[in-house]
Amino acid sequence: MKKQILAFLLAVAMVLSLAACGNNDSSTETTAAADTTTTAADTTTEAESEETTTADEEINLRMAWWGSQTRHDITVEVIEMYEDLNPNVKIEYEFYSFDDYFTKLKTLVASDQVWDIFQLGGNFPMYQDKIFYLNDYIDSGIVDVAGISDSYLKITQDTEGNQLGLSNGLNTYGIAYDPAMFAEAGVAEPTETWTWDDYKNAAMTITEKLDIFGSSSFTTSDFIAGCSTYIGQYGDIGEYSFFNLDHTGMGFDDPAMLTPFIQMRADMINAGAYPDAGASTEITNIENDFLVTGEAAMTWVAANQFPTIYDICLAEDRTLKLAPLPRIKADGPSGAAIQSSQMLCVSQDSQSKEAAAAFISWFQNDPDCNSILQGERGIPVNNTVRDTLSASATPGQQVMYDFVNMVSGFEMPEKINVLSPDGQDLVQDNYLNYIQQVTFGEITAEEAAQKTYDDASSIF
Amino acid sequence: MKGAAIKNGRMRSLIYNDNTVGHIFALPFIFGFISFSLIPIVFSFYYSFTDYSLGTKTAEWIGFVNFVNIFKDEVFFKSLLKTLQYVVVSVPLKLSFSLMIAFLLTRKSKLVTLYRSLYYIPSLVGGSVAVALVWKQLFARRGLFNTVLDNIGLPTINWFGDQNLAIYPLILLSVWQFGSSMIIFAAGLKEIPTTYYEAAKIDGAKGYQSFFRITLPCLSPIIQYNLVMQTIAAFMSFTQALIITGGGPNNSTMLYGLYVYNQAFKYNNMGYASAMSWIMLIVMSLVTMVIFKSSKLWVFSESGD
Numbered sequence: 001m002k003k004q005i006l007a008f009l010l011a012v013a014m015v016l017s018l019a020a021c022g023n024n025d026s027s028t029e030t031t032a033a034a035d036t037t038t039t040a041a042d043t044t045t046e047a048e049s050e051e052t053t054t055a056d057e058e059i060n061l062r063m064a065w066w067g068s069q070t071r072h073d074i075t076v077e078v079i080e081m082y083e084d085l086n087p088n089v090k091i092e093y094e095f096y097s098f099d100d101y102f103t104k105l106k107t108l109v110a111s112d113q114v115w116d117i118f119q120l121g122g123n124f125p126m127y128q129d130k131i132f133y134l135n136d137y138i139d140s141g142i143v144d145v146a147g148i149s150d151s152y153l154k155i156t157q158d159t160e161g162n163q164l165g166l167s168n169g170l171n172t173y174g175i176a177y178d179p180a181m182f183a184e185a186g187v188a189e190p191t192e193t194w195t196w197d198d199y200k201n202a203a204m205t206i207t208e209k210l211d212i213f214g215s216s217s218f219t220t221s222d223f224i225a226g227c228s229t230y231i232g233q234y235g236d237i238g239e240y241s242f243f244n245l246d247h248t249g250m251g252f253d254d255p256a257m258l259t260p261f262i263q264m265r266a267d268m269i270n271a272g273a274y275p276d277a278g279a280s281t282e283i284t285n286i287e288n289d290f291l292v293t294g295e296a297a298m299t300w301v302a303a304n305q306f307p308t309i310y311d312i313c314l315a316e317d318r319t320l321k322l323a324p325l326p327r328i329k330a331d332g333p334s335g336a337a338i339q340s341s342q343m344l345c346v347s348q349d350s351q352s353k354e355a356a357a358a359f360i361s362w363f364q365n366d367p368d369c370n371s372i373l374q375g376e377r378g379i380p381v382n383n384t385v386r387d388t389l390s391a392s393a394t395p396g397q398q399v400m401y402d403f404v405n406m407v408s409g410f411e412m413p414e415k416i417n418v419l420s421p422d423g424q425d426l427v428q429d430n431y432l433n434y435i436q437q438v439t440f441g442e443i444t445a446e447e448a449a450q451k452t453y454d455d456a457s458s459i460f
Numbered sequence: 461m462k463g464a465a466i467k468n469g470r471m472r473s474l475i476y477n478d479n480t481v482g483h484i485f486a487l488p489f490i491f492g493f494i495s496f497s498l499i500p501i502v503f504s505f506y507y508s509f510t511d512y513s514l515g516t517k518t519a520e521w522i523g524f525v526n527f528v529n530i531f532k533d534e535v536f537f538k539s540l541l542k543t544l545q546y547v548v549v550s551v552p553l554k555l556s557f558s559l560m561i562a563f564l565l566t567r568k569s570k571l572v573t574l575y576r577s578l579y580y581i582p583s584l585v586g587g588s589v590a591v592a593l594v595w596k597q598l599f600a601r602r603g604l605f606n607t608v609l610d611n612i613g614l615p616t617i618n619w620f621g622d623q624n625l626a627i628y629p630l631i632l633l634s635v636w637q638f639g640s641s642m643i644i645f646a647a648g649l650k651e652i653p654t655t656y657y658e659a660a661k662i663d664g665a666k667g668y669q670s671f672f673r674i675t676l677p678c679l680s681p682i683i684q685y686n687l688v689m690q691t692i693a694a695f696m697s698f699t700q701a702l703i704i705t706g707g708g709p710n711n712s713t714m715l716y717g718l719y720v721y722n723q724a725f726k727y728n729n730m731g732y733a734s735a736m737s738w739i740m741l742i743v744m745s746l747v748t749m750v751i752f753k754s755s756k757l758w759v760f761s762e763s764g765d
Contacts, residue, residue: 277709278620
């Protein structure tokens with residue numbers, strides 16, 4: 001009989017311990033909150049943003065972003081700084097690589113638990129339901145936009161003028177390269193108006209002479225930076241774009257326009273001048289890109305990534321340079337666009353939207369905060385912050401500022417579309433796969449172009 | 461008074477009933493099964509007829525559209541074929557390897573337990589992300605294997621760049637996790653009466669003869685069990701493909717589980733992914749059925765006809 005009672009108790013204990021597992025989260029939160037109270041005691045700094053709420057009310061915010069290790073380190077530093085300034089605010093942060101970030105985000109969207117503050121790029125249309133517009137907070141002054149000019153506010157607005165978030169910075173795509181390797185291979189350095197033929201020839205010669213990749217790969221971003229930019233370089237300025245401006249269909253009608261680009265890529269992969277699929281998977285972030293490891297002479301970058309790799313290479317006595325993307329014709333359109341690198345948004349699921357908005361405002365406008373962030377996410381949109389940072393720029397950052405200035409001097413169409421419609425991920429993966437099929441000789445570049453076009457048009 | 465006593469007595473016999481105790485013990489499992497398996501299974505069946513997506517969170521009934529689209533999807537066929545290749549190559553390799561090790565470890569030696577534990581370790585860590593990353597590094601262009609090849613003057617192999625080769629490192633990783641089937645084989649080997657071997661020895665049977673005539677037949681029910689379990693596990697492989705190759709090159713390592721994951725979480729087609737899962741269920745049931753049906757031909761049972 002005793003045995004049976006014992007058995008029953010054990011079973012109950014098991015059920016209870018199972019339930020306890022599920023509750024783990026809340027217990028850690030309580031300890032975390034206790035921590036903040038201790039810090040609260042020795043900080044007396046007043047915080048403007050909390051005037052609307054009770055000063056001692058605990059606010060827990062969740063925040064997430066993607067990026068490189070440098071970004072993780074400085075963002076965590078800034079978050080700790082904000083917690084010191086606002087003792088009642090506790091920010092739980094998570095960071096991921098690009099792909100993992102969006103996988104996680106999708107599951108949170110499904111369970112209505114999106115982080116209070118989250119980072120989004122040009123693919124925001126897919127998540128727009130989850131974005132809480134900042135318009136009201138801008139009107140009430142919780143989000144301070146005094147230092148941000150209208151044109152910079154516009155880059156993170158939708159077509160109806162809703163403020164989706166505040167931009168983390170401006171950027172544009174470019175090709176980073178090592179001039180010493182170009183010299184060693186006897187290849188001329190890129191110019192402002194170099195063409196894809198120049199690019200291909202340079203890469204091929206470098207591979208032949210130095211036995212390294214001519215250019216490193218940009219993995220999935222290749223679709224936007226490469227293939228999509230390429231279409232914009234046809235005809236007159238603004239005549240073509242990959243998707244049309246209002247996201248209702250394609251921005252060009254002849255699939256054959258994609259063929260030369262796909263053919264060039266396949267030729268380069270076959271010649272060993274561009275990483276094949278296997279080598280591409282070895283690149284996990286910009287810090288171990290083949291240009292950085294010395295296995296390639298060029299790589300694709302978003303301008304804001306440049307200072308990071310510049311500094312790493314400088315430590316090895318290599319000085320990198322930054323060139324614009326090649327064009328189809330030297331006197332043709334550049335296809336380039338100055339865009340928002342990413343933005344911070346407030347989520348619809350947030351319990352403390354106001355506190356989240358206040359943090360975003362501080363993040364983009366505060367000089368101390370940005371002196372840590374150093375424009376790593378892109379050139380800051382706040383005028384004062386931008387002027388301060390560019391005045392004290394490191395050599396790598398100076399290259400970035402000069403580069404973005406130069407590209408903004410290029411002739412650009414009045415309206416551009418840099419957004420990714422829902423469904424682009426599949427098009428992108430298939431496109432990269434078709435290129436591999438071309439390299440293995442399974443299909444021709446024409447067929448790959450046709451298939452990519454069909455995939456893309458089937459989104460709509 | 462009397463009534464209460466009877467009630468009390470019934471209560472006691474209910475609590476002390478073996479069935480009740482059993483169910484209470486099974487409760488944690490039943491709870492887990494219902495909430496983490498049964499409910500998701502029912503939902504996925506429903507979703508496979510809808511266009512459910514994690515992004516929009518709306519599920520509209522679209523009938524068999526998902527299934528029709530799946531049969532038009534070239535990546536689906538490729539991933540199905542590659543998964544079959546993976547299963548057909550990795551499972552027999554893994555079983556023969558684990559049987560070999562188990563056989564070697566039946567010897568009477570004090571260190572046997574230690575060795576068994578050591579050989580079991582890969583099974584504990586093998587499915588993890590960490591080991592997948594190590595594997596990726598080992599077979600990388602400048603990884604350990606290529607460095608060794610290079611040092612002894614052989615040409616290096618671009619494992620993950622060649623669509624015909626890329627799947628073999630994944631197969632090897634699966635073979636390396638032979639521990640659980642090894643333990644089961646070891647237990648099975650112990651069950652074979654030594655008298656059989658002694659009798660065979662007296663009749664002059666050689667080592668390999670007694671292995672093929674005694675060990676294998678006596679072990680065949682265990683082999684069947686391991687075969688079924690490992691086949692099912694191999695069909696569901698996912699981590700290796702996601703971490704090591706991401707499915708490439710040219711989808712040659714796009715294992716079925718990875719493609720389902722991509723459709724569900726990357727391309728936002730949860731309905732499509734659910735439909736794919738049900739197709740996999742049918743394929744797996746067919747394969748398992750074939751193994752069971754064919755077992756009459758090769759599984760030896762002592763009580764049998």
